[in-house]
Amino acid sequence: MTAHATDRSGTADGTAEARALAREWTAPPTTSLRWTPGARLTGIDPRSTPGWEGGKAGATALVAAHAPELSELQERLFAEGRSGGSRSMLLVLQGLDTAGKGGIVRHVVGLVDPQGVMHRSFGVPTAEEKAHGYLWRIRNALPRPGYIGVFDRSHYEQVLVVRVEGLEPRAEWEAHYDEMNAFEAEVAASGTRIVKVALVISRDEQKARLAERLERPDKHWKYNPGDIDTRLRWDDYVAAYQDMLDRTSTEVAPWHVVPADRKWFARLAVSELLLDALRSFDLGWPEADFDVEAEKRRLAAT
Amino acid sequence: MTAHATDRSGTADGTAEARALAREWTAPPTTSLRWTPGARLTGIDPRSTPGWEGGKAGATALVAAHAPELSELQERLFAEGRSGGSRSMLLVLQGLDTAGKGGIVRHVVGLVDPQGVMHRSFGVPTAEEKAHGYLWRIRNALPRPGYIGVFDRSHYEQVLVVRVEGLEPRAEWEAHYDEMNAFEAEVAASGTRIVKVALVISRDEQKARLAERLERPDKHWKYNPGDIDTRLRWDDYVAAYQDMLDRTSTEVAPWHVVPADRKWFARLAVSELLLDALRSFDLGWPEADFDVEAEKRRLAAT
Numbered sequence: 001m002t003a004h005a006t007d008r009s010g011t012a013d014g015t016a017e018a019r020a021l022a023r024e025w026t027a028p029p030t031t032s033l034r035w036t037p038g039a040r041l042t043g044i045d046p047r048s049t050p051g052w053e054g055g056k057a058g059a060t061a062l063v064a065a066h067a068p069e070l071s072e073l074q075e076r077l078f079a080e081g082r083s084g085g086s087r088s089m090l091l092v093l094q095g096l097d098t099a100g101k102g103g104i105v106r107h108v109v110g111l112v113d114p115q116g117v118m119h120r121s122f123g124v125p126t127a128e129e130k131a132h133g134y135l136w137r138i139r140n141a142l143p144r145p146g147y148i149g150v151f152d153r154s155h156y157e158q159v160l161v162v163r164v165e166g167l168e169p170r171a172e173w174e175a176h177y178d179e180m181n182a183f184e185a186e187v188a189a190s191g192t193r194i195v196k197v198a199l200v201i202s203r204d205e206q207k208a209r210l211a212e213r214l215e216r217p218d219k220h221w222k223y224n225p226g227d228i229d230t231r232l233r234w235d236d237y238v239a240a241y242q243d244m245l246d247r248t249s250t251e252v253a254p255w256h257v258v259p260a261d262r263k264w265f266a267r268l269a270v271s272e273l274l275l276d277a278l279r280s281f282d283l284g285w286p287e288a289d290f291d292v293e294a295e296k297r298r299l300a301a302t
Numbered sequence: 303m304t305a306h307a308t309d310r311s312g313t314a315d316g317t318a319e320a321r322a323l324a325r326e327w328t329a330p331p332t333t334s335l336r337w338t339p340g341a342r343l344t345g346i347d348p349r350s351t352p353g354w355e356g357g358k359a360g361a362t363a364l365v366a367a368h369a370p371e372l373s374e375l376q377e378r379l380f381a382e383g384r385s386g387g388s389r390s391m392l393l394v395l396q397g398l399d400t401a402g403k404g405g406i407v408r409h410v411v412g413l414v415d416p417q418g419v420m421h422r423s424f425g426v427p428t429a430e431e432k433a434h435g436y437l438w439r440i441r442n443a444l445p446r447p448g449y450i451g452v453f454d455r456s457h458y459e460q461v462l463v464v465r466v467e468g469l470e471p472r473a474e475w476e477a478h479y480d481e482m483n484a485f486e487a488e489v490a491a492s493g494t495r496i497v498k499v500a501l502v503i504s505r506d507e508q509k510a511r512l513a514e515r516l517e518r519p520d521k522h523w524k525y526n527p528g529d530i531d532t533r534l535r536w537d538d539y540v541a542a543y544q545d546m547l548d549r550t551s552t553e554v555a556p557w558h559v560v561p562a563d564r565k566w567f568a569r570l571a572v573s574e575l576l577l578d579a580l581r582s583f584d585l586g587w588p589e590a591d592f593d594v595e596a597e598k599r600r601l602a603a604t
Contacts, residue, residue: 079523079524082523083523102417105415105416105417106415106416106417109416110412110415110416113407113408113412114407114408114411114412114416114419114421114452115404115407115408115421115423115454117416117421119416119417119419121417150416152417207601207604210601211598211601214594214597214598214601217587217590218587220587220588220589220590220594221381221384221385221587221588222381223590223592223597225592225597225600228597228600228601228604231601231604232604285519285520285522285523286522286523287522288519288522288523288525290525290527292516292522295516295525295527295530296513296516298527298530299509299512299513299516299530299533302509302530302533302534
């Protein structure tokens with residue numbers, strides 16, 4: 001694999017260990033977590049670990065063992081972007097409140113060089129954003145060549161909160177599914193590999209996590225009374241997620257549904273999906289666009 | 303110290319270890335590295351470790367031991383920003399090619415949650431940027447409340463490369479020192495704590511690092527033939543740095559000069575300067591702006 005051809009950072013050992021740990025995948029996460037249109041979202045157990053037999057300890061160990069490769073591939077992607085390449089990566093994270101989107105960013109995205117990450121969290125649109133179409137702020141936040149973009153929530157809010165809260169008439173949000181597919185096809189064609197992840201938690205787990213935010217003064221800032229209002233519309237959100245998954249899981253940008261009651265599994269799953277996507281780029285190091293020997297002589301003369 | 307009052311992440315132990323390791327500072331880095339206007343930049347040994355007696359092993363250990371506190375204080379700052387606070391942090395990194403700015407971002411800034419970091423690298427201005435004053439793109443990249451902004455190069459390029467390469471007449475760049483001081487005073491008054499770091503390497507170390515970039519195919523992408531041209535103007539750059547330090551090291555935004563031939567020292571120094579700045583905010587956790595008990599009852603009813 002090219003990823004290790006010029007490796008000098010010791011990932012070769014890490015990879016041997018990683019290969020052993022990765023055998024606990026009985027089916028690769030790209031398969032076991034990929035959404036099958038027509039499947040029932042309510043049929044997914046948020047405490048399950050599809051395809052993974054390695055337990056919590058194995059999961060934590062594999063995330064750590066794959067971190068050097070993840071980090072090196074990110075650097076190769078960045079190097080390619082700096083050398084005229086057009087490819088980039090976009091991780092789209094969706095999930096109900098407390099599903100663990102922030103933890104994924106901290107613990108998985110945090111494994112790679114922050115210089116190569118363009119992170120954007122999408123909240124209620126600002127006045128300026130509202131003055132444009134809903135894809136305007138999304139386009140503005142797309143990763144530049146060589147970068148890993150991370151969307152904490154995304155354009156999909158337009159068929160989730162907007163739909164459930166009735167912020168647009170049905171005819172409008174109904175049109176968004178096709179618009180988003182067209183948009184993502186265009187983004188993918190321009191060189192951006194899109195990895196879409198929907199984190200799924202149970203009602204009970206959400207209750208426990210909200211309770212913890214209320215219990216601990218150092219978590220109060222993460223709590224919003226509106227979270228309860230959203231929680232009361234649980235079934236409406238499940239229906240909206242079901243349609244989103246069915247109607248926007250495409251060949252170029254499929255959804256992955258990640259059971260997230262066990263944070264360690266969600267982090268493993270996203271880490272592995274990112275790694276798979278980076279590996280699929282088959283990244284080398286850019287060729288020098290200068291005469292290496294001539295530059296060595298110039299340097300020696302200084 | 304408030305930083306540990308509600309600590310639940312195990313930093314208390316880390317801090318005990320950190321306190322022991324930190325005794326190897328014979329003078330705090332905020333003092334030992336702070337620029338004294340009138341000092342001679344050429345009098346600073348790039349291999350020295352001012353104030354630090356702990357060697358490489360101690361430095362690496364202290365960076366790791368302080369990481370949990372750095373990370374927690376960043377989260378408190380972020381929480382404050384999300385709760386209406388106006389404070390933020392700005393790390394300005396300057397240094398000649400190969401001085402290690404990127405390594406600082408990767409290894410020091412990489413210790414905190416990427417969600418709370420706004421990183422920006424300033425290269426040659428784009429056409430749009432050139433159509434505005436040089437501070438326009440700088441203002442646009444300032445950290446929002448709660449964030450740690452990181453500038454890899456900055457407005458100071460306007461008195462470094464612009465001066466040395468003669469891209470502006472003297473009267474113009476001469477005016478920038480006062481403009482920058484006024485700009486930074488305004489930024490500081492708005493709640494942004496500015497930490498300015500100039501990394502200083504020796505000519506020999508730069509030569510060795512450039513040679514390594516030419517030697518290793520996985521580093522070719524970091525090499526630019528223009529680096530040699532810059533290197534040939536070494537003394538001009540030293541003079542420009544000297545004036546920059548003398549004329550823009552102010553009370554609200556002093557310069558710290560960090561000897562950077564030893565990467566482990568530079569990383570320790572910047573990590574400690576950031577930590578000191580975050581500690582000086584005396585960050586608590588935001589008060590709940592809702593009725594905690596009432597919310598507990600609402601949640602229980604769901």
